[in-house]
Structure formats: C-alpha cells, structure tokens
Amino acid sequence: MTLHGYLEQSARRYREKCAAVEASSGRQITYGELDRLSSRVRDHLRRIGVRPGDHIGICLPKSIVSLATLFGILKVGAAYVPVDSLAPPARNAFIFTDCGVRAIFVEASRADALRCELARLAAEPRLLPLDWSDGSSPLATYLAREEAEGGLAVEGESARSEPNDLAYVLYTSGSTGQPKGVMLTHHNGTSYVDWCSETLAPDENDRFSSHAPFHFDLSILDIFVPLKHGATVLLIGEELGKHPAGMASVIAERRLTVWYSTPSVLTLLVEHGGLDARDDHALRFILFAGEVFPVKHLRRLKTLVPHARYLNLYGPTETNVCTYYEIPQTIAEDRTAPFPIGRACSHVKARVIDRNGRDVPRGHEGELAISGAPVMQGYWNLPERTSAAFHVDSTGRWYRTGDIVVEGDNGVYTFRGRRDRMVKRRGYRIELGEIETALYRHPAISEVAAIARSEESGVSIKVFYASRDGHALSLIELKRFCAHNLPAFMAPDWFSHQPLLPKTSTDKIDYQHLIRME
Amino acid sequence: MNAIQIRTMTRDFILKEFLPGERPENLTDSTELITGGILDSLATLKLVAYLEKSCGIEIAPYELVQENLNSVALIADFVQSKQAST
Numbered sequence: 222m223t224l225h226g227y228l229e230q231s232a233r234r235y236r237e238k239c240a241a242v243e244a245s246s247g248r249q250i251t252y253g254e255l256d257r258l259s260s261r262v263r264d265h266l267r268r269i270g271v272r273p274g275d276h277i278g279i280c281l282p283k284s285i286v287s288l289a290t291l292f293g294i295l296k297v298g299a300a301y302v303p304v305d306s307l308a309p310p311a312r313n314a315f316i317f318t319d320c321g322v323r324a325i326f327v328e329a330s331r332a333d334a335l336r337c338e339l340a341r342l343a344a345e346p347r348l349l350p351l352d353w354s355d356g357s358s359p360l361a362t363y364l365a366r367e368e369a370e371g372g373l374a375v376e377g378e379s380a381r382s383e384p385n386d387l388a389y390v391l392y393t394s395g396s397t398g399q400p401k402g403v404m405l406t407h408h409n410g411t412s413y414v415d416w417c418s419e420t421l422a423p424d425e426n427d428r429f430s431s432h433a434p435f436h437f438d439l440s441i442l443d444i445f446v447p448l449k450h451g452a453t454v455l456l457i458g459e460e461l462g463k464h465p466a467g468m469a470s471v472i473a474e475r476r477l478t479v480w481y482s483t484p485s486v487l488t489l490l491v492e493h494g495g496l497d498a499r500d501d502h503a504l505r506f507i508l509f510a511g512e513v514f515p516v517k518h519l520r521r522l523k524t525l526v527p528h529a530r531y532l533n534l535y536g537p538t539e540t541n542v543c544t545y546y547e548i549p550q551t552i553a554e555d556r557t558a559p560f561p562i563g564r565a566c567s568h569v570k571a572r573v574i575d576r577n578g579r580d581v582p583r584g585h586e587g588e589l590a591i592s593g594a595p596v597m598q599g600y601w602n603l604p605e606r607t608s609a610a611f612h613v614d615s616t617g618r619w620y621r622t623g624d625i626v627v628e629g630d631n632g633v634y635t636f637r638g639r640r641d642r643m644v645k646r647r648g649y650r651i652e653l654g655e656i657e658t659a660l661y662r663h664p665a666i667s668e669v670a671a672i673a674r675s676e677e678s679g680v681s682i683k684v685f686y687a688s689r690d691g692h693a694l695s696l697i698e699l700k701r702f703c704a705h706n707l708p709a710f711m712a713p714d715w716f717s718h719q720p721l722l723p724k725t726s727t728d729k730i731d732y733q734h735l736i737r738m739e
Numbered sequence: 740m741n742a743i744q745i746r747t748m749t750r751d752f753i754l755k756e757f758l759p760g761e762r763p764e765n766l767t768d769s770t771e772l773i774t775g776g777i778l779d780s781l782a783t784l785k786l787v788a789y790l791e792k793s794c795g796i797e798i799a800p801y802e803l804v805q806e807n808l809n810s811v812a813l814i815a816d817f818v819q820s821k822q823a824s825t
Contacts, residue, residue: 245801460803463780467800493784696761697770697777704776712776 223382223407225259225295227414227449232256235425235451241285244457244471248357250285252451255292261364262293263379268371269347271323273298273380276390278317278325278346280306280335283434283458286351286360288444290326291435298380299323300387302402303436306331307459308708312400314338316392320402320601322346328353384408390601391438393538393650394711396642398658402601403538410441412594413541416568417446420532420545421479421506425451428475428503432457432468432482438538439510439648442481462486469494469501476503480529483648484514485679491518496525510534510542511648513559513636515677520552535562535636538650539597539610539620543569544589544634561635562626569593572619573628578612586637589626590619644673646680649710656682656713659706663699665689668722670730671713674739683715685722685735693718740794740822745815752789753811757782768812773805783808790814796821 231240236253243249250258271277277294279301281287287303294301302322304313314335317325327335329352336348351359382388388407392400417423429447431454433439447454455475461467469490472480487509490496507522507529514533523531531548546563565571572580573587581587590612597620599607612619623641626634642653653671660669668687673680688694696716703712723734750766757777758766772778778786786808787798796818807817 461800463783464800464803465784489781489784493788695765696758697765697775700776701771704774709776709779712779 222411223295224388224410224414224445225292225379225382227445228252228256228259228292229379231448231451238425238451239453240448241288241454241456242475243285244455244475245461246357248285250289252448255285255289258289258360258364259292259296260379261368262290262360263296264377265364265367266293266297266299266324267377269324271297271299273382273386275299275323276302276320276387278322278327279303279435280313280325280327280331281351282306282328283431283456285456286358287326287435288454288456289360291444295382295388296379298382298386300389300404302390302392303434303440304392305434305436305708309705310334310338311341311706312708314342314344316400316402317346318342318344319399320390324349326351329359330354382407384411385598387598391436391538394643394652394655396652396654398655400655401603401606404598404601405541406598409541409595409597410445412568413441414445414449416542416566416595417442418449419567421446423447423450423452423479427452427478429454429479430457430472430477430481431455432462432480432486433648434459437648438541439481439483441541442508447479465489465492465494469496469499472501472504473499477501478503479506479508480504481506481508481510483511484509484518485512485647487522488515488518488678491522491525496522501526502528504529506530506532508532508534510536512645512679513675515679516552516556516559517677519548519560520556523548523552533560533563535634536591536595537620537622537624540569540591540593540622541595542566543591543593543595544571546633559636561629561633563634564632565591565634569595570617571634573626573634574612574619574621578614578619583628586625586627588640589622589624589634591622592617592619596620644680644682646673646682647710651682651711653682656684656707656711659703659711660684660686662706663694663702665694668730670722670732670735672732672735672739674736681714682711683717683739684713685717685719685738687719687721691720740818742815742819745794745818746811748793749786749790749811749814749818752786753777756785766811768815769810771809772811772814773809778808786814790818794818794822796825 232252239249240252240255277299324347326349329350332350355362385406390402395401431443533546534542536543544563546561570592574590625637656671657669667689670685723731725731
C-alpha cells in the first residue's frame with residue numbers, strides 16, 4: 222500500500238462522503254472530488270516534466286488546496302517537501318535548494334520573495350503560483366488555465382510507488398545552523414498509519430482534527446489516518462489555530478471525535494477556550510505529542526473532558542510515534558511528575574543503550590534507540606550525519622533518538638532529558654545552535670549564547686549576547702531581526718546584554734556559568 | 740474612547756507586557772508588531788483579551804490578522820471600527 226493509495230481506496234468506497242472541511246471557511250470536499258482534483262495535479266505535474274523520485278515543494282497555507290497538491294505529488298510518484306509559508310523566505314529557499322525540488326506550489330502573494338531568495342542561491346525550480354485572490358478555489362483555477370494553454374494531459378494512472386520510495390521530506394532544526402531534511406518513505410508512513418488504525422480503531426463516522434501544519438510530523442496522522450478510513454478531517458488553519466475559544470467551538474460544533482495537537486495548544490484550550498461551557502461529548506480520543514504536558518494542565522483538561530481517552534504519543538520526526546502511554550482515568554491531586562512516554566508501539570523495537578551502543582540494565586539511564594518499519598532512511602544529502610544518527614550491530618540498525626530515558630517495569634519508558642543542545646518548544650525541535658548562528662549574522666552582535674529553561678508553562682529560550690560597541694541593542698530591533706531570520710517557534714523569549722560572555726578555561730562559551738546566572 | 744487614547748493604552752500595554760526595558764520612544768505607531776516578532780501567538784491572545792476587556796468589544800478568530808493588528812495605529816483603527824459597529 223502507498224500513502225496515496227489510502228485516498229484512492231476510500232474514494233472508491235466513500236465517493237460522496239465528506240473527506241475534508243476547512244474549519245474557518247466551512248468549505249468542504251468529498252472523497253470523489255479530492256481524488257479527481259489531486260489526479261489533475263498529478264497529470265499537470267507529469268505534463269511539466271515531473272518524474273517519480275522528484276521532490277516537489279509546498280509553500281501554501283493549510284487548506285483543501287494544499288491537501289490536494291500533497292496527494293497530487295504523491296500520485297505522480299514524487300516526494301512532497303512542505304514548509305511553513307510564513308517562515309522567512311531565505312530559510313524556505315535554503316530548504317528547497319538543499320533538497321533540489323523540481324517545482325514548488327506557492328501562494329502567489331509570496332512567490333516573488335521566494336523567487337528572489339532562490340535566485341540568490343542560483344536555484345531555479347519552477348514556481349507554480351496559486352492565487353487566492355482568484356477566488357475560493359485557486360488550484361482549480363490554476364489547473365484550468367494551465368490545461369487550456371497546454372492541452373489536457375492524457376489521463377493516467379497514479380504511480381505504483383514501491384514501499385521504499387520517498388514520500389516526503391520534513392525539515393527539522395539543525396545544530397550546524399541550517400535545517401536538515403528527514404527522508405521518509407511510503408513504508409515509513411504506512412507502517413505508522415496502520416499502527417494508528419490498530420490503536421484508535423477509527424471508522425468512517427470519525428471526525429479528526431488537523432491542527433498541526435503539514436511541515437510538522439504530527440500531520441501524518443491527521444491526514445492519512447482519517448482518509449484511510451473514510452472519516453472526515455477538519456483542517457484548522459493558522460489563524461483559528463491561535464484562537465482557543467474558536468478552536469473549542471469547532472470541537473463542539475463539528476463534533477470532533479479525535480483531537481491531536483501539542484500540549485501547548487491543549488493548555489491554551491484549557492486556560493482560554495471556555496471548554497466547560499461546550500458540549501464536547503463526541504471526543505473519544507485526545508492525543509498529544511511533541512513535548513512534556515505539565516500535569517496541572519492535563520489534570521484540568523481531564524476534568525473538563527472526562528469521557529475521552531488520553532494518549533501521550535512520543536517520537537522524533539525520524540521515527541514518528543514510536544512509544545505511547547495511556548493516561549490513567551484519575552490523576553492524583555499531589556502528582557506533579559510528568560507521565561512516562563510509555564511502551565514501544567507494536568511496529569517498532571526499542572532499547573536503551575549507552576554511548577558505545579551497549580544495552581544498559583533496566584532502571585538505569587541511557588539513550589533510547591529505535592528500529593523497525595517507521596525509521597527514516599536518513600538525512601537528505603548528509604551521509605555523515607546519517608551514519609552518526611544510527612547505531613548498527615548484529616541486531617539491526619538503530620536510530621539514536623538523543624533522548625535519555627529509563628526503562629521501568631513492564632517496558633514503560635520515562636523521559637529524563639537530552640544528551641545534546643536540542644530542546645522542544647510547542648512541539649517543535651529547536652537546536653539552540655541554529656538560533657546562535659542566525660544571531661551571529663546581526664552586524665552589531667559579537668557573541669551569542671542561547672540557553673533553554675523549563676518552566677511550568679513550557680520551555681523558554683534566553684539569549685545572552687555581547688555587542689561590538691558595548692551597548693545593549695533595542696529589544697524591538699532584536700525581535701525584528703529574529704522574525705526576519707528565524708521561524709516564529711525559534712524566536713527567543715528573553716535577551717540579556719553582557720559586556721562579554723563568560724568563557725571556560727579552553728576559551729569556549731561557559732554555558733554552565735550562564736545557566737547559573739539565571 | 741478616541742484614537743489617541745486607544746493608541747496610548749495599547750502602546751503602554753505592549754511595552755509593559757512584551758518589551759520590558761525598551762525605551763518607549765522606540766515603539767512608534769507604525770512599528771511592525773506581528774511581522775516584527777513582537778507579538779507571537781500567545782502575546783496576540785493576551786493583547787486581544789486586554790482590548791476586549793478594556794474597550795468592550797469582541798474579536799473573532801478571522802479578525803486576528805496582520806491587517807488589523809500589525810501596528811499600534813492599525814489596532815486603534817480596528818478597535819474604533821469595532822466600537823462603532825456595536
């Protein structure tokens with residue numbers, strides 16, 4: 222089975238049933254229409270020379286349009302490369318150039334800025350601009366215009382992708398200052414989707430939330446699990462996704478049955494959503510992943526929505542979800558410790574190893590390593606990073622997660638921390654080095670060090686910096702510079718000006734000293 | 740509430756909540772708030788809650804856009820138009 226095969230199969234069975242709804246506009250599309258529209262995308266891509274194995278970029282707002290382009294790309298046998306359309310164009314241009322996309326679907330209003338940044342990198346992928354000012358269906362308008370100009374493509378079959386063919390490349394923050402592309406195949410995706418089927422037992426009456434943007438790995442469940450089963454996916458766009466009362470009313474009015482997001486979003490819903498005044502009885506699962514859920518907010522959520530089952534899903538982009546833990550019915554009043562990340566999912570093998578790849582005894586700290594069907598092929602164009610990410614021995618190829626865990630009784634893992642400088646905030650992975658690299662580009666800054674601290678409300682990032690002229694920079698200027706050079710989820714929360722940053726005896730920045738300065 | 744009053748209270752709130760230590764004169768009526776990284780999603784939410792409470796208006800999800808909130812001047816215009824329509 223392929224990822225696009227799920228849609229084609231459901232379109233035969235549930236042709237007239239609603240496949241997707243845009244929460245803000247209320248626009249809907251049936252399985253039959255989504256299948257036809259994505260086939261037109263496939264035929265158009267074929268006509269402009271896209272071949273199986275190519276990479277195609279998606280730089281669009283979350284919508285029925287972006288869903289159809291995603292399936293069109295898969296149907297032609299190519300891999301989709303989604304980015305945050307609101308992120309700095311220079312970062313998106315780096316990603317598209319890094320993985321050599323042949324073409325990019327881009328929101329017309331952002332095409333010029335992207336084209337300009339691509340030109341700086343001497344890259345010339347074909348831009349396929351979709352103009353929302355043309356009306357509510359920019360993709361259909363675009364395809365009609367292209368088909369009228371170039372003649373209708375011969376209607377073809379979708380590619381019969383092999384399990385090990387690349388399906389999508391997701392870029393995550395990189396410690397060297399540039400994001401890196403995680404290569405995932407159809408088999409990686411379908412093995413995970415099948416595990417979700419086994420665990421959630423969805424059917425055609427379910428209505429799933431899609432809160433995460435398509436460049437975030439949570440979206441794999443949101444998109445493919447409902448569409449495999451003839452269920453409906455509710456697309457929650459950027460604006461509504463920030464408005465807790467709006468999200469809460471969508472949960473109630475659309476009678477969502479499965480909600481999946483980061484704990485940060487659920488915390489917003491608990492604190493500002495007015496959930497106590499809503500009827501959310503349809504919810505049968507609340508799934509969360511991407512970061513630790515502070516127990517006080519989780520307890521409050523369980524009180525507000527007591528009938529749903531709560532699953533803590535854990536896994537890096539490289540493996541997608543690989544362990545899970547069901548939160549018990551009642552949470553003790555005095556509990557403050559976060560819940561475990563749980564036991565290994567049935568489609569993976571997990572073990573805890575030391576620096577040299579040897580198993581550590583149960584109850585001792587070590588690094589969680591994962592092997593099995595959902596584990597990535599590697600990082601695009603980074604063979605050394607790829608080999609460093611795996612431990613290979615006679616028992617297989619194990620992805621080293623970088624997460625320090627302890628295995629308790631019954632194979633339940635508890636997260637203890639990271640072995641490197643990566644942090645998670647709002648579900649996103651952030652390499653603190655990428656923030657430092659970006660700020661070093663500021664002409665007035667001479668030294669930078671970023672540290673993270675965990676607070677009850679989540680992880681916050683503090684930047685210490687020294688300036689060339691010894692004066693503090695305006696906070697407005699620092700925030701503006703970050704907004705233009707980093708995606709929003711990486712923007713530091715605090716800045717602290719120092720005459721010079723403290724150094725170790727080997728003249729490196731003394732991070733421990735900075736942490737103590739807190 | 741006139742436009743100047745709304746601008747003043749919005750500017751004071753943003754300086755106090757999101758720009759501690761910043762010189763007040765650096766935050767002008769046209770300083771970019773969302774595209775300039777001053778208002779992230781959580782900060783936008785706090786500001787909106789403050790405006791709703793202080794100005795007696797209700798702001799819908801589709802109104803949380805740059806066109807309405809990207810500067811102190813735009814916010815004041817937006818709040819005034821909301822007040823006029825209620």
